[in-house]
Amino acid sequence: MRRVLMAVVALSAALVAGCDDAGASPVAPPPTAPAAAAGGACQLLDFGMVNAKLGLNLSVAAGASMDNSFSCVLQTAAGSYPDLVLSVTTTTIGADVFSSAIAPKDGQAVPGLGLVAYQRPTPAAEKSGADAEKSGPGAEKSGPGVEVGWLAGNKRIIKLALRLAPEAGDEQAAADMPKMVELAKLIDLSSL
Template identity: 70%
Template sequence: MRRVLLAVVALSAMLVAACDDAGASPSAPASTAPAAAAGGACQLLDFAAVNAKLGLQLSVAMGASMGNSFSCALEPAGGGYPDLVLSVTSTTIDADVYSASIAPQGAQAVPDLGLVAYQRPLPPADKAGPGAEVGWLTGNKRIIKLALRLASGTPDDKAAEAAPKLVELAKLIDLSSL
């Protein structure tokens, strides 16, 4: 279980680090290709659905995989923030273990999402502004985390407004991962 958590964290960190070169986008130009074309967990995302749910203009996707973990980062054509990172890892744990070991302390439970789910605000970090995170254990034994980071200087109340929208997007992703 600890290896699964470390793989999710490492893969997510690698994707964020790859996208955070002084706030610039990797050398990949903006694409009109669907997000799924980037591979990794991007296969679970669609630019139109993400942008409609979150009110954003994300158009660049970067996918990665390592073992049984898959990630995807979406960002605007100009790079930087806002960005959305999705990570998916297969597991053998149950809802009790997820709640005790994976869900962050103090996170708010999310009903009607997977077997067990949480949401929490994310404070500003590095060059990113505040954000929100939703994590859950799916019925088919996957740990999924969806994190939205807004631009630096964005007021915390804007991140709070985005949190329920992120939960709704998570519910769409959960349906597609059955």
Template identity: 60%
Template sequence: MRTVGVTLAALLLLTGCDDAGAHPQAAPSTAPAAAAGGACQLLDFAVVNAKLGLDLAVAASATQDNTFTCVLQPRAATAPDLVLSVSATTIGADIYTSAVQPKGAAPVEGLGAAAYQQPTPATDGTGHGTGPGAEVGWLAGNKRIIQLSVHLASGTPEDKSAELLPKLVALAKLIDLSSL
């Protein structure tokens, strides 16, 4: 269910909508990521690219209900991409780990009140699929559920997910500090 919500948020971003899809946005910006608004205010292209070894340069954001999202992509391609979502919540760490954290995900120490990490498999490669990736999710100290994921280009070897996870965790720890 959580994956469906993130996918929906990403689709809203990629269609250039905000406020529940009611108002079209201008084309994605190549200005600083924070200029796109929403969850992009927690990201900086230079930091993201340095931590992950990527070349992301375009940002787009959306807001729906109490969820703020951001997608970063390269200038001339749709992958790799980074998706950040931030949602307000009232749940505690016990509910987060039992109801939000995916089964089988590995815990992350030193990140929020509760956190997980997991590789993500490539999706169907019928021309619209993505390569493998990684995901980190956590319950921040300021009562926000934050999810950070990266999808690599289609055709990327699956073992790249394992290489990406520690880098994504390091980036998540920086984002967690900026969200307090």
């Protein structure tokens, strides 16, 4: 089970970090083009729906897939943050294993989302790994964020993460938490 968890975490990180690698398809669509055109988990997202729920202006999408995992990153055309990351991985685990092995210890339960779900704030962070090496000293930081994860009824582990701009405060992330939960519920319905 720990190997499955580590594989999901590693794959999500690789898919998000590798959006400019082979298999990823960054797309700067015109305002009327759907995010789904980027492939991967972007097929579950729509710029209009996301922007309306979160009050953002995301317009660039990059999707990737590997084996039974799919990811999508939405960003503004103006910069790296805010960004929204969606990852979806098929699984055979049940709600009990998700709660004990996948959901973070600091996550709060989210009723009415999937079989079992959590939400949690995430701290501001500097770019790491290859991103930091490419950027050099003074690598761009993200602001705080919000993460919602759940086990969908169709046996998929889904994680939705919003990272805000560096100047955003924790109060903005707290205000975005219920918006992210509502967006997650819409995605959960569209993933059936």
